[in-house]
Each structure stands twice: as structure tokens, then as C-alpha cells.
Amino acid sequence: MFLTSPYLRTRQTCNNIxxxxxxxxxxxxxxxxxxxxxxxxxxxFQPSSDEMELIWKERAQYGHFFYRIPHGESAADVYDRVxxxxxxxxRQFRNDDFPNILVLVSHGIWSRVFIMKWFKWSxxxxxxxxxxxxxxxxxxxxxDETQRYHLKTRLLTWDDVEDDDLDVGQCSLDDDExxxxxxxxxxxxxxxxxxxxxxxxMYRKAHGPESKYTDYKEKVVSRFKVDNQSVVNSTESFH
Numbered sequence: 001m002f003l004t005s006p007y008l009r010t011r012q013t014c015n016n017i018x019x020x021x022x023x024x025x026x027x028x029x030x031x032x033x034x035x036x037x038x039x040x041x042x043x044x045f046q047p048s049s050d051e052m053e054l055i056w057k058e059r060a061q062y063g064h065f066f067y068r069i070p071h072g073e074s075a076a077d078v079y080d081r082v083x084x085x086x087x088x089x090x091r092q093f094r095n096d097d098f099p100n101i102l103v104l105v106s107h108g109i110w111s112r113v114f115i116m117k118w119f120k121w122s123x124x125x126x127x128x129x130x131x132x133x134x135x136x137x138x139x140x141x142x143x144d145e146t147q148r149y150h151l152k153t154r155l156l157t158w159d160d161v162e163d164d165d166l167d168v169g170q171c172s173l174d175d176d177e178x179x180x181x182x183x184x185x186x187x188x189x190x191x192x193x194x195x196x197x198x199x200x201x202m203y204r205k206a207h208g209p210e211s212k213y214t215d216y217k218e219k220v221v222s223r224f225k226v227d228n229q230s231v232v233n234s235t236e237s238f239h
Contacts, residue, residue, distance in 0.1 A: 001030050001098075004105040005037040013135060014105040030099075036085040039107035040078050043071040060202030065123050075126070078113045086117060108132040112155075119151065130156040 004014040014031065021027050046052060059067040068074040092098055104114070108131050115138065116126045132138070132155070139152040 001032070001101070002103045002105060003032050003034045003037060005039065005107060005110070006033045006035055007038055007107070010037075010105045010107065017103070017105070034085065036081045037104065037106045037110060040069070040075060040109045041072040042069050056198070057202055060205070063123075063127060065126050075109055075113055078110055079117060082110070082113050082117050086114075108134075111138055115151065115155070118149070128157045128159070130158060130160070 002014055002018070004010050011033075018029065018031070021029070055069065059069075065075045065079075068077065104111075106114070111132050112126060112129055115121070118140075137153060138155075140149045141152055142149050
């Protein structure tokens, strides 16, 4: 089953995924739109780049989770939507005919909030996560014995170092289409990295050694440091 945000870009992504499986023998699927899976609301119309830059700086100072975008939402507001969505999802899980694979096609902030809620991560742990790259898969797999989920995809934090660049590789002159796809992916990833660097600079300035929250944060035991943290904190329940 596919559940997708109603926004255009996620509809397009969902359609592209389906194009790759629709002719596979034995594969059956259903697609539903879920408005609660939409991305954090950044306002009806985003302001100029200068105004947006000011908003990013304010958000870094205030905190990515609690800062509410003018005329929009905070990640905490998204958390409330995710909580409601999960309650509906858990009820569906109890149906005998529920599919064995569920694909959620959503957005970067929504996905991080979903993972935060599911695995019971703290606000500080959410704040430490980098943006999820475009079209990245976040894979959760259920352990049949424990009935708990493993988070198979490693999420990067601001302390992780990314590769300097992507290797386009060797392409022959006949591989123009393949080369373009790889180059487009490279440009997209590098664009995301540049955005991450700007956000990271703001984050470290707001939460660095001089931050008034340092003493408190040092007392927080991050579950990112615990082996199998995704299994420890995951369960299909309403609490």
C-alpha cells in the first residue's frame, strides 16, 4: 500500500515509484492520499530570500522543533498531525488484510518527525538531525519475534561528516541520458549539502559551547549512542 502526501511533488514521486513496479508479476498495490502527511506549512506564500534568511536565523536561535514559521507551522505542530496519523495507522495494522509492505511518500521534516514520534526520540535528538536528502528511502523493518521495528536507514546528524563530492563515474559517449541523470543527482545532492552547511552554521552558533543550554544538553543521554536504539524504543502501541 502507498500512502502519499497530497502535494504535487510527492504525487509525482509516488507515480514514479509505481512506474517501476506496476508491471512486476504478482505485485498488487493501492494508493491513498493522506492530508496529514503534508510537509510543514511554511506559509501560504514564501517571502523574499532575504526574509527567508532571517526566518532561518530566528529558527536556529529558537530551535527547529518549536519555532513557528510566520503564517505557517512549527515542527511541533507537525508532531500533532503525525500523532493523529499514527493512531489511525495502528488501527489499520490490526486488520488481517493489511498489506505486508507500507510505503509512506512524504517530506523531509515530516519524515523526521514521524521517526521521532515512532521511536520516542527527544526534542534534542530531533534538533541534532540533518535534513533528509530528496527521494531518500527511510526503511523500517519489523522483527517477527519481538514485534518491534528496526530503523535500517542511518540518519545523519550535524556531527557526521559527509563525502566532499559525488563521483559521476565513467560514462561512454552513448551514455548521455545516464550521465545526465547522475549529474542531476549530483547537483541536487550538492545543493542540499550547501543548504545543510548554512543551517549547520546557524545551528552551531545557537547551540555551541557558549549556548546557555549546554549544561542541560550534556545531561541528556542520547539514544543515538545506544545499540539497537530503534528496537528498544519501537512498539505498536498508543503510548
